[in-house]
Amino acid sequence: MMMQIVNTLKNENKLHPPLTNNSSEESALTGKDHFEVKVENLQFFYGRKQALFDINIEAQEKGVTALIGPSGCGKTTFLRVLNRMNDLVTDTHLEGRVCIQGRDIYDPATDVVELRKRVGMVFQQPNPFPKSIFDNIAYGPRIHGEKNKNRLSEIVEKSLQGAALWDEVKDRLYDPALSLSGGQQQRLCIARVLAVQPKILLMDEPTSAVDPIATQRIEDLVRELCRDYTIIIVTHNMQQAARISDYTGFFLQGELIEWGETSRIFTRPRDQRTEDYITGRFG
């Protein structure tokens, strides 16, 4: 199992060299003082139950950070902290600082609508609206005030191309989005997010509800997109993390046990629990 992952990783690294030029991991993590995402001493609570314990993590601009860990370990909760989707759950609160592009997003002055424009999210289950393909993609730009039909068509085409779906749907843009296959629907959801031009993409197990071929497509897409976007992806598939991410964080029972360059996490984990997890001793 371990060898297999390492091999995958080596191959992938040839195709997608890490985006940072720093050879040593430590300098990669501290060499820049401005991070795209910087989380300090985050504690998160559902009511009185604490779900996240003292999380510290940083992500540089562009590239893929994968969050792995067993079910219920808090990785999805953490992801939803980053675009404040947890605000929708009643009786939650948090402590600590969550900075995105240098701004504390839990500052009372934060405009949540504007934040979610900058920080897009792709969900576990493909969730297109019961509208046409075109209207799904145009939804975001429209609510943000774009009315010009030509501009909208342009955005729709560009977003669908960005999500590698254009060629499959260009002749049926006005068909219901729900007539697409599961994998196509998920790429449509990615295109829908791209249409609002976010800087950061949060993906919550985006391949868990689609078939292997669609998974492959979406993984390729993630590698494509990370040239332009900062991607944080939750997965419980370790091989996927190894294949597509530059950095990996390992969550366990609400704690971020370890994080660092993916190649290092999968070959030389520092914590015994990380090693146990990635070698399949539990999870």
Place this chain on the structure above:
Amino acid sequence: MPAITEKIMKIIFWLSGMAIIFFLAGIMFTLLSNSIPAFEEIGLKPFFTDGVWRPSAFAEPTYSLLNMIMGTFMVTAGALAFAVPVGIAAAAYLSEIASPWEREFFKPIVEILAGIPSVVLGFIGLVVLAPLLAAVFNIPSGINALNGAILVGVMALPTIITLAEDAITAVPGEYRHASLALGATRWQTIWKVTIPAAFSGISAAVMLGMGRAIGETMTVLMVTGNMIARPTSYLDSVRTLSANIAVEIGDVVFNSLHFHALFVVGLVLFMITFIVNLMADILIHRKPEVNR
């Protein structure tokens, strides 16, 4: 032993179900069989040709239902023009915005509103709404189509609110989350995603509210003035199909032509509500767009 009780229970439930069909068939049969003598004597056409409803005229009785169909239409359309927006907004509020505490408080109120006897509403229409309308529009009397429309709208509201709320609540949460995660406000999400996704259910709610409004009798009888002349505005008195039956059935000679003509009115009313309810049913059972 248990097998026998099982069988008896099954028969009792079967009979209860059949009773509904029996009642409906019975009503249809009564309406039809009592209408037929009128059709035989005067045909179908006089009911739908221009004129007025004057079946007891000494010289030349006329049987046109057009003015009353128009009155029914005006009261119904007016009621919906007010009840649909308010009802949908209230439903969206209850399911999307209200806190659990507010919901617990408002839902019984909606049910109480549904339980107010129509004669009580009619009375309120007479003593409160009529003088108010007369003052606002500077007309001698507020007994008119507008008065009826407002009250019938109030009566249709609980139906529309309850059913539309069910439809909105049934919209999957993923749609809302997708919309909010794209940076939509809650208002944009309700207006552009949730309500359109609940469209078929909301239309059904409107249709059933409309069915309620078309058939409503006592209130409109009390507040619309019951004039058989052709109405030209909402400030005119109108007579609805339902009110017409209620007004005249008391002093009509049993089995006379007038008597049978009133059954034709009932038949027309029944057909209208039947079609509206059928449309509501089709909308409720229409499959949402799914994987093909």
